[in-house]
Amino acid sequence: MAFSLGGILAVLLETFRPLLPFFIGLVAVDVLATAYGLHRGSFGHAKARRWALIIGVAAMVVAFVSGPMLTQSTFADFSRIIDWVLLAGMSLGVGVAGFILSLPLASLLK
Amino acid sequence: MSQQSKSTRINPGRRKFLQASGLGLAATAGGGVLTSPSSHAAVQTSAHIVIVGAGAAGLDAANRLSRELNGAKITIIDSRVEHIYQPGLTLVATGIWKPQKVMDQNARYMPDGVDWIQARVAEFDPSANAVVTDAGQRINYDYLMVTTGLQVNYDAVEGMSPDLIGQMGIGCVYDKPDYAARTWAMIDQYTDQGGVGLFTRAQGPVKCAGAPLKVTMLTEDLFERKGTRDRGEMYYTPPGQKLFSQPDINEFLKEELPSRGITLQWDHPLVGIEPELKRATFATPNGNERIDYDFIHVVPPMQSPEPLANSELAWQSGSFAAGHWMEVDQYTLQHPRFTNVFGSGDCVGTPIGKTAASVKAQVPVAVSNLVSSIANREFAARYTGYTSCPLVTRKGEAILVEFDYALDMVPSFPFINPHEKHWFPWMLKDRMLHSAYNAMLRGRV
Numbered sequence: 001m002a003f004s005l006g007g008i009l010a011v012l013l014e015t016f017r018p019l020l021p022f023f024i025g026l027v028a029v030d031v032l033a034t035a036y037g038l039h040r041g042s043f044g045h046a047k048a049r050r051w052a053l054i055i056g057v058a059a060m061v062v063a064f065v066s067g068p069m070l071t072q073s074t075f076a077d078f079s080r081i082i083d084w085v086l087l088a089g090m091s092l093g094v095g096v097a098g099f100i101l102s103l104p105l106a107s108l109l110k
Numbered sequence: 111m112s113q114q115s116k117s118t119r120i121n122p123g124r125r126k127f128l129q130a131s132g133l134g135l136a137a138t139a140g141g142g143v144l145t146s147p148s149s150h151a152a153v154q155t156s157a158h159i160v161i162v163g164a165g166a167a168g169l170d171a172a173n174r175l176s177r178e179l180n181g182a183k184i185t186i187i188d189s190r191v192e193h194i195y196q197p198g199l200t201l202v203a204t205g206i207w208k209p210q211k212v213m214d215q216n217a218r219y220m221p222d223g224v225d226w227i228q229a230r231v232a233e234f235d236p237s238a239n240a241v242v243t244d245a246g247q248r249i250n251y252d253y254l255m256v257t258t259g260l261q262v263n264y265d266a267v268e269g270m271s272p273d274l275i276g277q278m279g280i281g282c283v284y285d286k287p288d289y290a291a292r293t294w295a296m297i298d299q300y301t302d303q304g305g306v307g308l309f310t311r312a313q314g315p316v317k318c319a320g321a322p323l324k325v326t327m328l329t330e331d332l333f334e335r336k337g338t339r340d341r342g343e344m345y346y347t348p349p350g351q352k353l354f355s356q357p358d359i360n361e362f363l364k365e366e367l368p369s370r371g372i373t374l375q376w377d378h379p380l381v382g383i384e385p386e387l388k389r390a391t392f393a394t395p396n397g398n399e400r401i402d403y404d405f406i407h408v409v410p411p412m413q414s415p416e417p418l419a420n421s422e423l424a425w426q427s428g429s430f431a432a433g434h435w436m437e438v439d440q441y442t443l444q445h446p447r448f449t450n451v452f453g454s455g456d457c458v459g460t461p462i463g464k465t466a467a468s469v470k471a472q473v474p475v476a477v478s479n480l481v482s483s484i485a486n487r488e489f490a491a492r493y494t495g496y497t498s499c500p501l502v503t504r505k506g507e508a509i510l511v512e513f514d515y516a517l518d519m520v521p522s523f524p525f526i527n528p529h530e531k532h533w534f535p536w537m538l539k540d541r542m543l544h545s546a547y548n549a550m551l552r553g554r555v
Contacts, residue, residue, distance in 0.1 A: 013549070014549045072540065073505065074506065079507070080534075082527075082534060
C-alpha cells in the first residue's frame with residue numbers, strides 16, 4: 001500500500017503530537033533567535049555552526065545508541081543490514097534536526 | 111433494557127486550535143499538504159448519512175465524509191466513549207505494553223459538525239432506510255455506513271466466559287485491555303511455573319488472525335528470556351490444516367513453530383473448557399479429545415454483532431452466512447441489495463480483512479464510492495483485499511506481512527523483505543503503527 005507524502009506527514013504529526021507544545025515553543029524561540037541574529041548580522045557565524053554541529057552529532061549518536069532501547073530491543077535483534085541502515089538513517093535525521101534547531105540559539109553565542 | 115441516548119455535536123473550538131498547531135508543524139515540513147488529501151472537491155449535498163459504530167472504521171469514515179461532503183448531515187451512533195487501540199492488545203497480553211497505552215477517547219477523533227448519538231443500534235431496517243437505537247430512537251437515513259465491528263462469542267466455547275480470563279490459567283487477548291492485562295498475569299505465571307500450554311485458534315474469520323500466533327511465539331520467547339523454557343510444553347491447535355492464509359507465511363510458520371519446540375496439533379477446534387479441572391475439549395475429526403492444561407489461550411469464534419446478524423444486511427447464504435457477516439461487494443464495499451448501504455471494518459464479509467490495516471484500505475474505498483453514489487458518478491475505488499500483519503516472532507523481531515485477495519505479497523516498503531524476520535518491522539509495530547492508526551482515525555492516511 002503506497003503512502004502519500006501527506007500520509008507520512010500525518011503519521012509523523014501523530015508521533016510527535018504529545019510533544020507538539022514543546023516543538024512549537026522551540027520553533028518560536030528559534031524564529032526569534034534567527035530574526036535577532038539576522039538583524040545583528042551574526043546568524044550562523046563559525047562558532048555557532050561548530051556548536052550546532054556538535055549538538056547535531058551528539059543527537060545523532062544518542063539516537064543511534066538509544067534506538068533499540070526505545071523499542072525494548074537490543075542490537076542483538078539486528079539481523080539484517082537493512083536494520084542498521086534504517087537506524088543510521090533515522091539517527092542522521094535526528095542529527096540534522098538537532099543541527100537545524102540549535103543553530104539559531106548557538107548564533108546568540110559570542 | 112432501555113438506555114437514554116445522548117446526542118453530542120462536537121465543539122470545534124479546541125480541535126481547531128490543535129489542528130492549527132498541528133498544521134503549523136506539518137506546514138514547516140511539507141507545505142501544508144495535510145489539508146487536502148482528497149482528489150475531488152467536496153460534493154454539495156443535503157443527504158443524511160448515518161455511520162453505525164465509532165471504532166477505527168467509523169471514525170475514519172466520519173472524518174473523510176465530513177471533508178468530502180459539503181452540506182451533508184452526518185450522524186455517528188455508538189455508546190462507547192473509550193477507544194481501544196486493538197492492534198496493541200497482543201503486546202499488552204504479553205507484558206510488553208501497559209494497558210494504558212492502548213486506551214484513548216473517541217471524542218479526540220470526532221470531526222467537527224458530526225452528530226454523535228451515544229447509544230447502541232438495536233435494529234437495522236434497511237427496507238425503510240432506518241436504524242433504531244436501544245433507547246428506542248428511530249433514525250432515518252439517506253445513506254448508511256455500517257462499521258459496527260464484531261462480536262466475540264465466548265459462549266460458543268462451552269464453559270467459557272470472559273469472567274474467567276485471568277483465572278485458572280485462562281487467557282484471551284481479544285476484546286478489551288482488561289482481558290489482555292489479565293491474560294498477561296496468566297502468561298507471566300505460566301512462564302514461571304511451566305506445564306502444558308494450549309494456544310487455540312477459532313474456526314472461521316477472526317479479527318487479527320495473527321494475534322493467536324503472536325501470543326504463542328511471544329510466550330515462547332518469554333520462556334527463553336526467563337530461562338525456564340524446559341518447563342513449558344507448548345501446543346498450537348489450529349482448527350484445520352493451515353496456520354496462516356498467506357501461503358509463504360504459512361510455510362514459514364510450519365517450520366518456525368516446531369523449531370521452537372511448539373507442537374502443532376492440526377484439526378483441533380476448541381469446543382469446551384472445564385476451568386476447575388483445567389481441561390479443554392477439541393472436536394477433532396476422530397471425535398472429541400480432552401487435553402489437560404496449565405495455561406490455555408482461548409480464541410472464541412467471532413461473528414457480526416447481533417443487531418446486524420439478525421438484519422437483512424447480513425449474508426443470507428454462502429460461506430459468510432455462518433458468521434452473519436454483512437453482505438458487501440468485496441471490491442466496492444457496497445451492499446448488493448441495499449445500494450445506499452456501504453460497510454467496512456471487521457463486520458463485513460470479505461475473503462480477507464479484519465485488521466486495522468484492512469480498515470485503512472477499506473474505508474477510503476467505501477467512502478469514495480458512497481460519495482460517488484451521492485454525486486451520481488461511476489465508482490472509481492476498489493478494495494484489493496489489502497491487509498497487513500506485523501507478525502511478531504520475538505520481542506525485538508517481526509515480519510511485515512502485507513498481502514491482498516490474490517494472497518500475493520504487496521509490500522509498502524520495497525526495502526523491507528516480507529519473508530524475513532528482523533528488527534525494523536518490530537520497530538514499526540512498537541513505535542510507528544500506533545501513530546499511523548491515529549492518523550487513520552483522522553482520515554489522513
